[in-house]
Amino acid sequence: MTLLAANAAEGVFIFAPGMLWDFILIASLFVLVFVMIQRARVGLPIPEIRKIAGLEAIDEALGRATEMGKPVHYSPGMSGFGSEMYAALAVLSYVAKMAAQYDTRLIVTTRRPYIHPVASDIVKQSYLEAGRPEAFNPEDIRYVSEWQFSYTAAVMGIFQREKPAANLLIGYWMAESLVLAEAGAQAGCIQIGANTNIFQIHFFIVTCDYTLIGEELFAASAYLSKDPMLTGTVVAQDMLKIAIGCLVVIGTIIATVKGDAQSLIDFLSL
């Protein structure tokens, strides 16, 4: 233990100081994902994902928009390229496919100029896969504005001009979440929200018809596509979560018995 502590400033083995357990965390997730993908490839059974009401509701929302002959608004959130954006874009790919099949107009707004080309290509590809490439309208994939409330104002403008029947706010949201969701609700949209920002989720809970809380967003693409490989990655993330839960229990037991868990924390900070 003393040896390890002495080495801590320089890092353990080939790892940078303090990065050993960070590496183990990420590497174990990589390994778990890899194993689960292999299982899916050879056709071994993969557990199902429990029912997530917010995701079931996507079909309902699109169906209603189709019945009413009104468009659907989708936004992948406020973040730049990062996990939340990837998850939101994966959901967009599904929503676009459904919209193409239903022949419902889909309006996508992005806050970052550099997200726009990616979102646009995803929607285009989804229309192609749904067999209706001619229905894709590039002008409905809109970059609006980079300023936070300038974006908000513009989306509120879309609510009043285009009168969408469904409003899907999926991704990472900040203070604008309440403004957008409440304006959408007053415009009569059926709303599905997803947020991973713990300081703002409650606004979606209150104003949206369905809300994906935190991690439910990261299970969404697998849930919607029902692709066994993607479902496998969700199983992998569940396994790691259970491990973290066990770690919390162990740490709490040590803290209760010894007064604090500093020794464990020091060890895990290597």
Added chain:
Amino acid sequence: MDWEKLQHIDIRILYVIILVCLLIPMFKPIGLPIAISDATRQVYETIENLPDGSVIWVSHDTGPGNAPELNPMITALARQAFRKNCKIIATAFFNETVGPTLVYTHINEVAEEMGKEYGVDWINLGYRINADATMKLMVENIAEGALGVDWQGEPLDKFPIMQEVKSIRDDVDLLFVTTVGSPGYSDWMQYVAEPLNKPLTGGASLTMYSGLQHYIRSGQLKGFLGGLRGAAEYELLVGAPGKGCAGMDAQSLGHVTIIVFLILGNIGYFAAKKQRQQETY
């Protein structure tokens, strides 16, 4: 009456009521009841129990963001202090630009109203870099710590108040510190209040407030004001409801409006539900 309609009141009525509720107290504070906490009462009494003519050290250690919460505290303190003919030495160690200006304008406003003169009854020493070192110097010699000038660069020799107040150790009776971070109350406690055994009180932004509860319990802080709410309570004790109370009135009215509408909405909801059930049977 058709109770169901309560579920669908025109939302603009709610907006107008909220606007009015927030506006009225800006024109005229109404003074809705504010329960006064023990910590605030302790601040007031600590200052009230000082002998008339004592010297109070005020440090407005705030930045621009939290200033609206803490400014009313300075105004109320100046009122209580001048009423007892106390003298005020002011500093602002947290923020170089807004701190010194804010503490000047807020004390000056009260001073002019109560006929107190700058340089005689109070002075603003402003911001000095390296707060810890400055505090330690000022304990023994205020002029040395302040580099011999006030916040505008005027030499301290020409102000009569500086002839009476030479060092914190001998001449200052109480410290009143507003705090949003570091430097803040902890530095004043560590370098000034504890070593010299001077009473330390003041106020903190709401976000910091819960973190210093145990100092209040242990008596290292003689009470402390928490956020705009604490400022409002203190204004009430001083008997001069101002910005803090106006804000509280607005907040109280706003919150009550929301809750009333929430109840109306639920009455409507249950009326509608009952009617639906009756129709089914």
Added chain:
Amino acid sequence: MTVEQLGNISASICIIMAWSYLWKEDNPLYNLAEHLLVGIATGYGIGYTILVQLVPRINDEIIGNQHYSLIIPAIIGCLIYCRFFPGYEWLSKICMGFWIGYGAGNHLAFNPATYMPQVFDTFINLTNINNILYFLIVIVVIWYFIFTVRKDTPVRSGASQLGRYALMIAFGSAYGSITMAYLSLIIGQLEIIFRDTLHLIK
């Protein structure tokens, strides 16, 4: 009239234009405000990027400091414009690939340093009722977010339901506690109109 007064008047008009949405969603004042804002934000963004970022980057850093390796990302960045030239769209995907890969790698490399301390912070001693409750809530909430384990026994589904109840209390209290801060935003705007512009209050 001073610049400050003019600024306050313009600010007050802007507030009224933006707030007109509350009265009637579809109205010319709001549409004007919205499009002005979008236009100015983007236009200013172009000017800002050129003057504050691009010019110093090219002049001082690449040419001045001879930091020539930065030409590579400059080319990668410019590849994104290939999407506007039919036949060369695929080149723009190299730029997107760099952005996406950098975002993912960055997240995986840097985020654990903020994640692990949160795990450590949960190691509390169960010596009082508050800590015990805290611990139990953390566990049931983590359990609620386990997606692929069947929750078919009463204990398993009950714990998951408890997790959801705990979340609802957490969300409700978060909503209630933020109301004050948001009402203050209105007060701030009203002060611009009634104090700074109209001088009706002190």
Added chain:
Amino acid sequence: MKKQLPLIVVAVTAIIVMAVKFIDLGDFGAATIKELDTWSQVTYEFAFLLGAINLTRLHYGNVSKKRPKWVYSVIALIAMVAAAIITLVNGVKGDVTVFVVENIANRIDSAVYALLGFYVCSAAYRSFKLKNVEATLLLGAAVLLMLAQAPIGDAIFPGISKVGEWILSVPNSAGMRGIRLGAGIGAYAASIRVILGLERSWTGS
């Protein structure tokens, strides 16, 4: 190949970023992390016209096809060009630029932000209904905290602010912690899915 190339770029970039962060390479590692950061910034800087191009295409389309309310699109285009010219000619800190940005754009921006104050009220009225256990818990906690925060609450129910403090420090912070611990792992999985090319509809395959 054209379809595979972007995925290779994603994987290689991500692996390089992770390698220099995780492995102890001393000063070289630190310098590489900084260099990569600059690289990513530079790519974004050189893509700066993207926003303007997209906005122009959208509003030009509105104007040329005379869609409803196309007049506002003209305003947006004029505002954009004018703001760009003013900033470039007058400088970022110039008087005119500062006036336009501070007194028009920023004011509208913060007025839209302040709509939160109204919407926090209307959302409570519209949505807080005693529908079921969950909705009741949500409503109860919200009302309790509103009363605890506003000074009038303690005047009506003495001690309610203490209860409010307790709710925030125990159930609220524990619930949030639980979400964070779960969502953190989920976020890593999302990034891994992208690196492994499991989600790649953006490449067109």
